[in-house]
Amino acid sequence: xxxxxxxxxxxxxxxxxxxxxxxxxxxxxxxxxxxxxxxxxxxxxxxxxxxxxxxxxxxxxxxxxxxxxxxxxxxxxxxxxxxxxxxxxxxxxxxxxxxxxxxxxxxxxxxxxxxxxxxxxxxxxxxxxxxxxxxxxxxxxxxxxxxxxxxxxxxxxxxxxxxxxxxxxxxxxxxxxxxxxxxxxxxxxxxxxxxxxxxxxxxxxxxxxxxxxxxxxxxxxxxxxxxxxxxxxxxxxxxxxxxxxxxxxxxxxxxxxxx
Amino acid sequence: xxxxxxxxxxxxxxxxxxxxxxxxxxxxxxxxxxxxxxxxxxxxxxxxxxxxxxxxxxxxxxxxxxxxxxxxxxxxxxxxxxxxxxxxxxxxxxxxxxxxxxxxxxxxxxxxxxxxxxxxxxxxxxxxxxxxxxxxxxxxxxxxxxxxxxxxxxxxxxxxxxxxxxxxxxxxxxxxxxxxxxxxxxxxxxxxxxxxxxxxxxxxxxxxxxxxxxxxxxxxxxxxxxxxxxxxxxxxxxxxxxxxxxxxxxxxxxxxxxxxxxxxxxxxxxxxxxxxxxxxxxxxxxxxxxxxxxxxxxxxxxxxxxxxxxxxxxxxxxxxxxxxxxxxxxxxxxxxxxxxxxxxxxxxxxxxxxxxxxxxxxxxxxxxxxxxxxxxxxxxxxxxxxxxxxxxxxxxxxxxxxxxxxxxxxxxxxxxxxxxxxxxxxxxxxxxxxxxxxxxxxxxxxxxxxxxxxxxxxxxxxxxxxxxxxx
Numbered sequence: 001x002x003x004x005x006x007x008x009x010x011x012x013x014x015x016x017x018x019x020x021x022x023x024x025x026x027x028x029x030x031x032x033x034x035x036x037x038x039x040x041x042x043x044x045x046x047x048x049x050x051x052x053x054x055x056x057x058x059x060x061x062x063x064x065x066x067x068x069x070x071x072x073x074x075x076x077x078x079x080x081x082x083x084x085x086x087x088x089x090x091x092x093x094x095x096x097x098x099x100x101x102x103x104x105x106x107x108x109x110x111x112x113x114x115x116x117x118x119x120x121x122x123x124x125x126x127x128x129x130x131x132x133x134x135x136x137x138x139x140x141x142x143x144x145x146x147x148x149x150x151x152x153x154x155x156x157x158x159x160x161x162x163x164x165x166x167x168x169x170x171x172x173x174x175x176x177x178x179x180x181x182x183x184x185x186x187x188x189x190x191x192x193x194x195x196x197x198x199x200x201x202x203x204x205x206x207x208x209x210x211x212x213x214x215x216x217x218x219x220x221x222x223x224x225x226x227x228x229x230x231x232x233x234x235x236x237x238x239x240x241x242x243x244x245x246x247x248x249x250x251x252x253x254x255x256x257x258x259x
Numbered sequence: 260x261x262x263x264x265x266x267x268x269x270x271x272x273x274x275x276x277x278x279x280x281x282x283x284x285x286x287x288x289x290x291x292x293x294x295x296x297x298x299x300x301x302x303x304x305x306x307x308x309x310x311x312x313x314x315x316x317x318x319x320x321x322x323x324x325x326x327x328x329x330x331x332x333x334x335x336x337x338x339x340x341x342x343x344x345x346x347x348x349x350x351x352x353x354x355x356x357x358x359x360x361x362x363x364x365x366x367x368x369x370x371x372x373x374x375x376x377x378x379x380x381x382x383x384x385x386x387x388x389x390x391x392x393x394x395x396x397x398x399x400x401x402x403x404x405x406x407x408x409x410x411x412x413x414x415x416x417x418x419x420x421x422x423x424x425x426x427x428x429x430x431x432x433x434x435x436x437x438x439x440x441x442x443x444x445x446x447x448x449x450x451x452x453x454x455x456x457x458x459x460x461x462x463x464x465x466x467x468x469x470x471x472x473x474x475x476x477x478x479x480x481x482x483x484x485x486x487x488x489x490x491x492x493x494x495x496x497x498x499x500x501x502x503x504x505x506x507x508x509x510x511x512x513x514x515x516x517x518x519x520x521x522x523x524x525x526x527x528x529x530x531x532x533x534x535x536x537x538x539x540x541x542x543x544x545x546x547x548x549x550x551x552x553x554x555x556x557x558x559x560x561x562x563x564x565x566x567x568x569x570x571x572x573x574x575x576x577x578x579x580x581x582x583x584x585x586x587x588x589x590x591x592x593x594x595x596x597x598x599x600x601x602x603x604x605x606x607x608x609x610x611x612x613x614x615x616x617x618x619x620x621x622x623x624x625x626x627x628x629x630x631x632x633x634x635x636x637x638x639x640x641x642x643x644x645x646x647x648x649x650x651x652x653x654x655x656x657x658x659x660x661x662x663x664x665x666x667x668x669x670x671x672x673x674x675x676x677x678x679x680x681x682x683x684x685x686x687x688x689x690x691x692x693x694x695x696x697x698x699x700x701x702x703x704x705x706x707x708x709x710x711x712x713x714x715x716x717x718x719x720x721x722x723x724x725x726x727x728x729x730x
Contacts, residue, residue, distance in 0.1 A: 015717050021683045022710060024717035043721050048675040054666055056623060056642060057658060058649030062666030069670060145624035178582045182622025184658075187702030189268070189620055191275050194706035195586040196622075225707030228693050253710030255692030 011039045012077035014070075014091070014115075016084045017049045018217040023252065026217060029244035030083045030118050036244075037126045039079075046073035052090040056183055060097065067094045068104065071111050079125070080115040083240050085147020086216050088117040092150065117147055118240055119215060123156040129163070133245035136166035140209035141239070142200070142223065143176045144216040157215060157239050164242060172207035174199070181222040197226040204234055211235045211251070213242060224252040260378045260405055262609045264593035267616035274587040280415050284588050287414045291579035294523025295630065302519065312516045312633045315509045316570035319470075320561065326470035326503045327552070333473025337535025339548040347377040350553050354462070354495055355382055357549055361493040363387050363459040369477070369484035370396050371464025372409055372573055373497045373553055375595045376608070379462070390454045392483040394447055401428050407589030409596060410521050410575040415588050418443070451483070461491040461545065465498035466572070467513055468550075471506040474534040475550065478517065478527040485531055494545035496533075499553050501569040513572060516632040521574040556608055565640055568603050570633040577627035577637055583620055592617065599627035599637045606644055615653055618644035676718055683712045 011034050019026045031041045051066035070091065074080045082088050092115065094108035122128040141161065147153035161167055180186060180196025187193075200223060204212045212227075212234055214220050224236035235251035250256050263270065274280055299305045319326055331341040342357075344350040358366060366383055368374065370393035380400075383389040391400045395413035399406055401424045406412030413421070421443055426435040429450060438446075463484050467476040475496050477484045488494045504510050510532075518524040537544035560569055578584045578598030589597035594614070596604045602617035611618075618641045627637045648654050668675050689697060693708035703709055714720070 017679070020717045021679050021686075022712050024714060024720050027717045027721075043718070045676070045718065046672045048669040048672050051669075054662055056645065057662055058642075058645030058647070058654060059662050059666065060646055060649075062662060062669075065666070065670050069672075145622070145626070149625035149629055176626070178622045178624035178626070180582070180622065182624070185619075185622045189271070189583075190702045190705050191272055192583055192586050192620065193622075195275055196582050197707065199582075199586075221710050222707065224710055225693065225703070228708040229695070229706065249713075250692070253693040253708055256713070 009039055009078040010076075011041050011079045011081050012074045013041050013043045014047060014050070014074070014080055014082035014087060015043060016082055016087045016217065018221070019083060022221065023217060023238070025246060025249060026083050026238045026240060029238070029240040029246045030081065032244040032246070033118065033122060033131070033240060034081060036131075037122060037128055039126075042077065044073040050087045050090040052087065053183060055090060055093065064097050067097055067108065070094075071104070071107050074111060074115075075107070078114065079121065080111065081118055081121045082115075083118045083238065084216050084218075085117045085144050085151055085153050086218060088115060089146035089150035091115045117151055117153055117215065119156040119160065120151060120153055123159055128160070131160055131163055131243045131245075133243055134165040135211075135242045135245075135247055137211045137235075138168045138170050138209045139211045139213050139242070140170050140172045140204055140207040141175065142172070142179060142204070142212060142214040142219060144214050144219045145178050147215050148176060153215065157213075160243050161213070161239065167242070170207045170209045172203040172209070174203050179219045179223050181218045183218065186222060193222075194226075197222055198230075201226045201230060201232065205232055209234065211237060213237055213239045215239050217252075220252050228253050260375060260595055262594040262605070262613055264605055264609065264614040264617060267591060267593055267614075267620060270591040270593060271587045271620070274591045279417055279420065280588055283415050283417045284585060286417075287411070288585050291523070291575070295520060295576060295579070296523075298519040298523040298525065301525075302515075305519070308512065308516055309632055309634055311512050312572075313570060315504055315512060316572075316633050319503050319505055319509075320501065320566065320569050322505075323500065323503065323558075323561065326505055327468075327500055329470040330468050330473055330503060331550075331552075333470070334535065334548075334550055337473055338538070339473070339535050339550060342549060342551045343554075344551060345554045347553075347555055350377045350497070350551055350555070351379055351382045353551055354379055354497065355386070357493070357495055357551075358383060358387060358460050361460050361547060363493070365454065365458045366390070366460045366462060367392050367454050367458035367487045367491060368396070369393060369461070369463035369479065369487040370412070371462065371497050372406075372595065373464050373499050374462065375406060376499075376555065377497070377553060379497065390451070390458075392451055392455065392481075392487050393479065394444065394481060394483075397447055397451065398424060401425075405590070405595065407597065408575060408578055409573050409600075415590065455486045455490050458487075458491040460493045460495060461487040461489075462495045462497065463488050465496050465502050465550075466517065467504050467510050468498055468502045469505075469507055469510050469532075470503055472532075472534055474507075474510075474532045476510050476514070477531045477533065478514065478529065480522070480524075480528040482529045485529060488531070488533060488545065489543050492545055493547040494533075494549070496548075496550045497553065498550065499555070499557055501557050501571075517572055517574050520576040520630065520632040560607055564643060565603065565607060567635050568600070568607065568640060570635055571600055571604075572633060573600075574632055576630045576632065580626045580630050581621075582624065582626070583622070599641065600635075603637065603640045603644065611644065611647060611651065611653060615648065618642075618648065676716070679716050680719060683716050686712050687714075
């Protein structure tokens with residue numbers, strides 16, 4: 001399918017809980033990137049959470065209920081796109097929830113076949129090769145685990161970042177190692193999580209970058225929170241904010257400037 | 260070995276505050292990972308080899324009854340005896356009986372995780388001198404500690420600690436000169452040489468059991484297994500039944516996977532195929548040769564959803580690549596097998612109730628599964644254990660209550676959006692930018708600031724934007 005045939009395809013945006021509450025700008029940046037690429041974007045109100053907290057806690061009853069709700073909310077769209085490898089990864093698990101229910105399994109499979117993480121959607125499906133944005137910083141990119149290992153997300157964000165004016169990518173050591181967020185892991189095992197995020201922050205600082213980017217707000221809040229606690233001046237942004245030219249706002253966790 | 264897996268949290272905390280341990284873990288961390296990556300990069304077909312490894316083990320496990328019987332027949336046809344044991348007690352009794360029959364006063368052991376699993380040392384030590392011949396195992400035996408890694412049992416020990424142990428046990432002094440690694444190795448070799456020559460029984464594990472030939476395959480980098488199994492007149496092999504592979508070609512594929520995944524070597528320094536007791540024309544070898552097969556829950560796993568775990572070849576790659584293991588080391592896990600593979604196996608062997616934390620102390624980052632040489636979906640298995648915990652009400656009450664409320668709200672979109680609006684407004688009330696302390700968020704804010712919402716929710720802003728666009 002060539003890029004042209006995608007004109008006026010409707011994309012349902014799966015906002016994700018964290019973006020909805022903590023950083024709406026990430027969703028607006030996603031919308032901008034999609035609209036710039038010729039898609040029309042809708043945000044179904046019936047969406048809530050993908051169910052990952054329940055799924056990862058063994059609560060399959062609630063997970064199934066939320067899966068059915070999400071499937072229904074997005075059934076009418078040509079594509080479902082989300083600014084999170086982690087939530088996209090959970091949507092991709094839906095079919096396995098309905099082993100004994102062929103009808104819902106089929107609907108879940110149909111959803112999965114149309115569901116993408118934003119960077120993968122832009123590069124692999126829409127064939128976007130470059131963006132028009134400027135970000136004059138030395139940045140490092142953290143490979144969030146779910147996107148990397150469940151969805152094969154690795155070259156897509158880097159391909160697009162390479163076309164941002166003024167941006168220099170300085171890879172950190174162990175960029176593929178977990179930052180220690182892990183959803184509820186970080187509050188269930190805070191000391192282990194602290195060690196992991198401290199190691200991550202150490203690698204970020206040693207890379208010499210003045211900004212860290214990633215594709216998942218969970219990881220970013222964890223990393224930004226630790227950077228601030230240790231008084232490192234490195235800024236944290238979601239990758240789409242930079243790609244959409246919207247990284248002119250205060251970074252994650254940074255106080256808004258006085259007006 | 261008595262499990263302390265129920266004390267995981269406390270043990271993890273102690274480990275994080277143990278500076279010497281942290282120093283040792285820091286040294287070990289990147290070594291294994293870098294070496295494996297280099298070895299894998301040199302073999303373009305490594306991914307296909309992983310597929311083959313998975314196929315071989317799956318086939319062997321599906322036909323375990325056939326291959327294990329073939330193996331046993333071949334061992335017995337070559338002068339060996341096979342013993343079938345279903346519980347750790349039975350295995351210990353069998354091995355103790357064999358040692359008594361051999362009139363053993365001294366036993367030399369090569370490394371065996373199955374031996375650790377059944378706790379054989381404690382049993383034997385009551386009646387006879389039992390010495391570990393693998394350097395790492397020897398070190399932790401002196402320190403009276405269990406292994407903290409399945410292929411590098413003393414990885415948690417620093418050179419200074421090892422020097423002190425050797426001073427105490429070899430020279431009966433305190434505060435000797437800090438020695439370099441080669442010097443320590445030579446010293447241990449000197450002490451162990453005597454033990455090899457004096458031993459009445461040698462005990463080893465098995466890396467693979469080859470059905471076709473009745474051979475036991477052993478790999479080491481120190482040559483200690485060869486001495487342990489050839490010098491004493493009696494050799495006892497301890498092996499889990501899942502170690503079976505159909506033929507020599509399969510064993511060869513598995514060996515290529517094992518060394519690369521474990522230590523990043525193309526091949527271990529010593530790879531030995533032991534086939535039966537000493538024959539008349541043999542120059543050496545044990546006259547009495549026994550293979551003690553251990554079930555200990557393995558055949559039960561064959562029939563449940565954790566069957567894939569039986570493919571495990573104990574290479575340790577999942578430990579080496581696990582950021583949680585790297586942070587806390589092996590002892591915190593509280594039983595024989597640590598890290599991701601241990602977090603699946605321990606609940607299987609000692610019960611989920613006594614190991615509640617293990618499946619949860621994982622971020623599901625998936626790095627373990629991506630390096631497993633036989634493609635065990637470790638994160639999926641760990642997550643599946645959480646399903647059982649939830650079903651069996653082993654999940655904490657706070658978590659269950661929280662999930663119930665959150666799940667109910669999330670199933671009602673209007674209520675959910677009202678809830679997120681309220682929560683966002685409350686967090687905005689707490690401040691701008693980040694919060695360094697916040698009620699009910701202590702788990703988060705103990706180590707990091709909490710970035711606060713930047714405005715109203717996206718759903719609110721989107722609605723407002725829609726009104727602007729469609730006046």
